[in-house]
Amino acid sequence: MARGWESKSVEDQLEERERAKLQAAIPAPTETLEHRQRREVLLLTKSRLLDQRKAARSDAHRNMLEQALEAIDEELNSF
Numbered sequence: 001m002a003r004g005w006e007s008k009s010v011e012d013q014l015e016e017r018e019r020a021k022l023q024a025a026i027p028a029p030t031e032t033l034e035h036r037q038r039r040e041v042l043l044l045t046k047s048r049l050l051d052q053r054k055a056a057r058s059d060a061h062r063n064m065l066e067q068a069l070e071a072i073d074e075e076l077n078s079f
Contacts, residue, residue, distance in 0.1 A: 039079055046072045 049069050056062040 035079060039076065042072050042076050
C-alpha cells in the first residue's frame with residue numbers, strides 16, 4: 001500500500017512540473033506583443049549568428065559576429 005501512495009506522489013510531482021512549465025511559457029501580461037516578437041527575432045538572429053561564427057574562417061568576420069552577438073545579448077538583457 002505504501003508503494004501506491006509513493007507512486008501517486010511521484011505522479012503528482014510530474015503533473016505539477018508540467019503545470020509549472022506551461023505557466024512559464026505563458027508570457028507575462030505586462031509584456032506586449034511587440035516585445036515578444038522582438039525577443040523572438042533576436043533569439044533567432046542570435047542562433048543564426050552562432051552558426052555563422054562556427055563556420056567563420058576569417059578573424060575579422062569572426063570578430064564582427066562576436067560584436068553582433070554582444071549587441072543582441074545586451075538588447076535581450078534589457079527585456
